[in-house]
Amino acid sequence: MGNSNTQLQAVSDELVIGNFTQKHLDIIKSTIAKGTSNEQLQLFIQTCVRTGLDPFLNQIYCIVYNTRDHGPTMSIQIAVEGIVALAKKHPQYKGFIASEVKQEDEFEIDMVTGEPKHRITSMNRGQTVGAYCVAYREGAPNIAVIITRDQVEHLLKGRNSQMWKDYFDDMIVKHAIKRAFKRQYGIEVSEDEFGAAAPSSEERSYERRDITEEVDKATVNQTTVPADESQDEASRLKALKDQVKRNYVKLGLTDPEAMGAHMQQFCKVKGEKPTAAELTAYLKIMEMQIQEKQAAESADDELPI
Structure with a gap:
């Protein structure tokens, strides 16, 4: 009996694909990728292995939802943590700065040099009016991205509407970071994150x-x-x-x-x-x-x- 359990433990701990064991795959299937078919799960895992992103660290995740014409569809998306993780692997990675900007802040930025001047002069900063990110890269121009509140108002009614309402500052800053890293390092991100039209009521019928x-x-x-x-x-x-x-x-x-x-x-x-x-x-x-x-x-x- 003891030998049998030991053998089962060894099989469970054996790497199946990349750094994932069968136990990892079972947990992903029942939590992070719940609702995926075997083929969709395989695609998601292969994407994790190919990119080196870790779903257990919230770097990459997938959403399964119903569409009117194609049935259950999986969308693989990279979180900000994943974007930063990918950029850090680049030999010319040099860091970034990002922040929300509020009404009472003093803010200006040179879009050519990518150098911001951001001063907080009061703790009563008022409403968030936008966010910025400057992505640095050795031997390349700085890339500055500015996101104003009006540019993301439609996301307050989209798929992640509740998250935008509850965590607006975090979400708008992450939005700026994604845009800046996409331009600076050519990292592709799901277009769902960049203003895709809100799905119809039928498409919102998620699995x-x-x-x-x-x-x-x-x-x-x-x-x-x-x-x-x-x-x-x-x-x-x-x-x-x-x-x-x-x-x-x-x-x-x-x-x-x-x-x-x-x-x-x-x-x-x-x-x-x-x-x-x-x-x-x-x-x-x-x-x-x-x-x-x-x-x-x-x-x-x-x-x-």
């Missing part, structure tokens, strides 16, 4: 595990948010969103884009914003994924008999 109808709309599971009949809808929604954020941490999702991708894949939203029932269903899925993740981590910690 998610739909358990909304299984949840009593008047009740919130006690393992997530305590039910309280006296709560108004706004307070209830806030409590649900707070729990979603805590669950992101438990799932190891710290990047707003990765959070947005996860919500798109597993939260069935029929309207423009998620309802309490939809968030409750989403929390149910997250709880199951957290349990799977904890079980996988426990398995990794177990010593072979």
Whole structure:
């Protein structure tokens, strides 16, 4: 029995493709790439291996959604962490600077030299009006990118609308970084990130595990948010969103884009914003994924008999 378990452990730890073992592939299939077909999973893994990007570090991820003409479709996207990781491999990599700019800031930039002057003169900085990134490269001109608020307003209504509303400063800065690195190093990024038109209501019907109808709309599971009949809808929604954020941490999702991708894949939203029932269903899925993740981590910690 002991030899059998040891053999199984050895097979599980054996590299299957790149640096991925079968155990890694199983975890990716059930979490990061949930909903992919075997062929789509293979394409995603091959892309990870070819680019050297690590899905466990939120550098690369995929979204599966339904399209009217082609059925379930997978979109592979590179997060900012992945963009920076790829650029750092370049022998002429020299770093970058990036920041949001607010109404009360003093800001100017020479687009020819790519040298910004950004002064924060007050802690009461006002609303964010834009962001910038300057990507440096040894032996090449600096590349400066400016993103103004009006250029990304349409993204507040797109696929990642909730993430843009909740983490606007982070998202607009990441947007500037992606543009700058794409121009400086020729790193290609999914065009979904650069203002693609919002999908139709039919295309927004993502391949998610739909358990909304299984949840009593008047009740919130006690393992997530305590039910309280006296709560108004706004307070209830806030409590649900707070729990979603805590669950992101438990799932190891710290990047707003990765959070947005996860919500798109597993939260069935029929309207423009998620309802309490939809968030409750989403929390149910997250709880199951957290349990799977904890079980996988426990398995990794177990010593072979």
